[in-house]
Amino acid sequence: MLTIKHLNFNYPKSRSVLKSINMNFEAGNIYGLFGKNGEGKSTLLKIMTGLLFPKNGSCLLDGYEMGKREVQSLQHIFLVPEDFELPSISIQSFEKVQSCFYPQFSQKQFYELVKEFQLSPTDNISKLSFGQKKKVLIAFGIATNTKLLLMDEPTNGLDIPSKSQFRKVMASVVDENKCVVISTHQVRDLHSLINHVMILDNAQVAFDQPLHKVSDGLWFGKPSSNDPTELIYSESSFGGKAIVPRLDKNETEVDLELLFNGVLSAPDTINAIMNQTQHDERV
Amino acid sequence: MKEFSLSRIGQFIRRDITIHKSTFVTGLLVGIVLIFLFCIFNMMWDKQLSTDEFFGIFGLIYIPMGVLFTFSIFKEFNDAKTNQLYLSIPLSIPERLASKWFTSTIIYTLVYSILAIITGILALLFGIVIFDADFNVPSLFSIEYWNVLKVYFLVQPLFLVGAISFRKNRIGKTLLFLGILVLGFTFFNFFLFGIFNHNHGLFSGETLVSEAFDKTTADFSGLGRWFYGLLLGPLMLIVAYFKMKEKEV
Amino acid sequence: MEFDNSKPIYLQIVDFFYENILVKRWAEEERIPSVREVAMMVEVNPNTAIRAFNHLQDLEVIYNKRGIGYFVASDGFTKVLNIKRKEFMEQMLPDVFKKLSLLDIPFDELKNAYNQHKNEKE
Numbered sequence: 191m192l193t194i195k196h197l198n199f200n201y202p203k204s205r206s207v208l209k210s211i212n213m214n215f216e217a218g219n220i221y222g223l224f225g226k227n228g229e230g231k232s233t234l235l236k237i238m239t240g241l242l243f244p245k246n247g248s249c250l251l252d253g254y255e256m257g258k259r260e261v262q263s264l265q266h267i268f269l270v271p272e273d274f275e276l277p278s279i280s281i282q283s284f285e286k287v288q289s290c291f292y293p294q295f296s297q298k299q300f301y302e303l304v305k306e307f308q309l310s311p312t313d314n315i316s317k318l319s320f321g322q323k324k325k326v327l328i329a330f331g332i333a334t335n336t337k338l339l340l341m342d343e344p345t346n347g348l349d350i351p352s353k354s355q356f357r358k359v360m361a362s363v364v365d366e367n368k369c370v371v372i373s374t375h376q377v378r379d380l381h382s383l384i385n386h387v388m389i390l391d392n393a394q395v396a397f398d399q400p401l402h403k404v405s406d407g408l409w410f411g412k413p414s415s416n417d418p419t420e421l422i423y424s425e426s427s428f429g430g431k432a433i434v435p436r437l438d439k440n441e442t443e444v445d446l447e448l449l450f451n452g453v454l455s456a457p458d459t460i461n462a463i464m465n466q467t468q469h470d471e472r473v
Numbered sequence: 474m475k476e477f478s479l480s481r482i483g484q485f486i487r488r489d490i491t492i493h494k495s496t497f498v499t500g501l502l503v504g505i506v507l508i509f510l511f512c513i514f515n516m517m518w519d520k521q522l523s524t525d526e527f528f529g530i531f532g533l534i535y536i537p538m539g540v541l542f543t544f545s546i547f548k549e550f551n552d553a554k555t556n557q558l559y560l561s562i563p564l565s566i567p568e569r570l571a572s573k574w575f576t577s578t579i580i581y582t583l584v585y586s587i588l589a590i591i592t593g594i595l596a597l598l599f600g601i602v603i604f605d606a607d608f609n610v611p612s613l614f615s616i617e618y619w620n621v622l623k624v625y626f627l628v629q630p631l632f633l634v635g636a637i638s639f640r641k642n643r644i645g646k647t648l649l650f651l652g653i654l655v656l657g658f659t660f661f662n663f664f665l666f667g668i669f670n671h672n673h674g675l676f677s678g679e680t681l682v683s684e685a686f687d688k689t690t691a692d693f694s695g696l697g698r699w700f701y702g703l704l705l706g707p708l709m710l711i712v713a714y715f716k717m718k719e720k721e722v
Numbered sequence: 723m724e725f726d727n728s729k730p731i732y733l734q735i736v737d738f739f740y741e742n743i744l745v746k747r748w749a750e751e752e753r754i755p756s757v758r759e760v761a762m763m764v765e766v767n768p769n770t771a772i773r774a775f776n777h778l779q780d781l782e783v784i785y786n787k788r789g790i791g792y793f794v795a796s797d798g799f800t801k802v803l804n805i806k807r808k809e810f811m812e813q814m815l816p817d818v819f820k821k822l823s824l825l826d827i828p829f830d831e832l833k834n835a836y837n838q839h840k841n842e843k844e
Binding site: 236239240241242243259260261262264265267268269271273274275276277278279283286287288290291292327 | 475476478481484485487488491492494495552554555556557558560561562563564565566568721722
């Protein structure tokens with residue numbers, strides 16, 4: 191659906207933020223975009239929305255260049271930025287003046303979500319806390335029913351019950367026609383939602399795999415001391431968890447935090463094993 | 474997919490007006506009060522409010538306030554916290570530009586003119602009762618009114634470009650830019666004038682020559698006004714289009 | 723739902739289904755929540771929920787009536803009972819036995835504890 195090819199980006203007078211990025215986003219998935227602070231996650235989302243222009247390469251939504259900001263591409267994408275400000279009007283007025291630009295917008299869905307988030311349509315947005323404003327925008331973004339929904343750190347500023355509400359809501363909205371990309375460093379909040387992991391490191395894509403492939407190839411947990419398989423990555427903390435090649439072991443749940451740290455410290459080993467697994471599948 | 478839709482422009486105008494309602498209302502109220510006070514002061518002086526005087530007051534508030542409005546509806550465009558949302562609204566650039574221009578010129582002028590005329594008439598009635606002033610209703614069909622409008626429609630696109638281009642101190646920077654532009658044009662005109670009229674010995678410093686200089690300038694400016702009036706506005710709108718196109722967050 | 727990190731989430735959802743069937747919250751031949759409802763209930767990606775549904779369908783614990791939804795199979799309860807019994811005998815008991823010998827607990831003591839527990843319950 192959205193294809194990024196050989197994309198380079200840097201801000202004026204600064205080093206490269208993104209270097210020869212190739213990515214492909216397909217409907218029916220929730221992508222988790224991870225990376226250390228300042229690794230270009232937000233930048234990438236902005237380029238995907240056409241708010242920044244790539245220096246080289248392309249970012250196409252169904253064949254249309256996002257940087258041109260044409261109506262027909264903008265109608266299919268919604269970005270919930272990390273930091274934003276909404277107009278000082280009621281939630282209801284905001285919906286009235288803003289929803290008309292999205293042909294697939296569902297009023298019913300929007301007000302259901304507003305209710306789910308315990309907000310009232312007559313609340314004035316300027317009197318809400320940042321977390322509540324975020325909920326308004328998340329509800330709006332979901333209700334636009336765009337093919338692509340991008341969220342930059344959506345759980346930042348949400349309290350613990352709201353995070354659970356958020357997961358519930360997200361679990362209900364994804365279907366085979368929708369693609370969601372969530373950029374975050376709060377892996378724990380979202381690990382049950384994501385089914386495809388992308389990790390940015392050193393301005394490049396360090397890892398890009400669907401989770402079911404990851405759990406096919408890698409095993410996460412505390413290996414027994416007499417296990418002869420080589421550790422790919424281990425944490426020396428108490429109860430030291432580790433990543434090892436799965437081979438014929440039982441499937442484990444992917445520990446995203448462990449995977450993230452593993453990819454940052456041993457990207458080549460992990461990617462080699464992933465490619466090996468894929469190769470085996472093909473055979 | 475149509476990239477230019479009148480209904481989207483209409484919806485966007487409605488959005489701008491809804492979002493900036495309080496700014497607009499406050500601004501217009503301040504404007505009305507000022508017009509009323511200026512009219513009263515004017516009548517205290519000579520017991521009359523001529524069309525000329527009324528539209529002088531009208532323009533004094535109309536133009537600066539219009540410029541302020543233009544900047545306020547573009548605030549969203551340059552603020553880092555709001556422009557991501559603003560720029561991702563599905564709307565083409567000509568639509569964005571057309572709706573902003575329409576709001577800050579046509580709608581603003583219409584609303585302001587009606588309010589200003591009503592205020593003027595009220596002030597006049599007040600003046601008749603208090604100071605026994607002459608009755609002279611300001612009319613929208615007077616040449617003075619259209620002259621004020623012409624000036625606004627000429628300079629507004631320039632401020633529109635300023636509102637789009639600068640992130641901080643937008644008004645100050647635009648005024649500075651305008652000043653430089655005017656200075657530049659003056660020198661340019663003076664230079665052209667010098668080239669074409671050099672052989673008439675206009676620069677000898679005598680009074681008579683200086684008068685001739687004044688007359689020629691007036692003549693030349695008449696031509697220039699047409700030239701700049703017809704070209705500067707549209708040119709600035711084109712500049713605004715490209716500025717919007719290349720805008721990044 | 724709180725997830726245990728060692729087991730794939732889809733298998734934990736499967737366990738959640740088993741429990742509902744074993745305690746008869748979901749009766750045989752009764753319609754169970756849809757994929758989307760389950761995904762929402764346990765806050766997971768619908769793809770993960772689908773995997774759980776497929777797994778249960780393969781085991782013939784549930785079946786799909788096209789256009790209507792998923793139902794517990796007519797012998798669903800027995801099937802789950804067998805699956806869970808097998809799981810208990812093969813996976814949990816060896817661990818218990820290992821602990822028993824490690825802590826040197828005689829089998830009679832275990833038997834007594836079991837009977838006591840049963841009486842208390844009654």
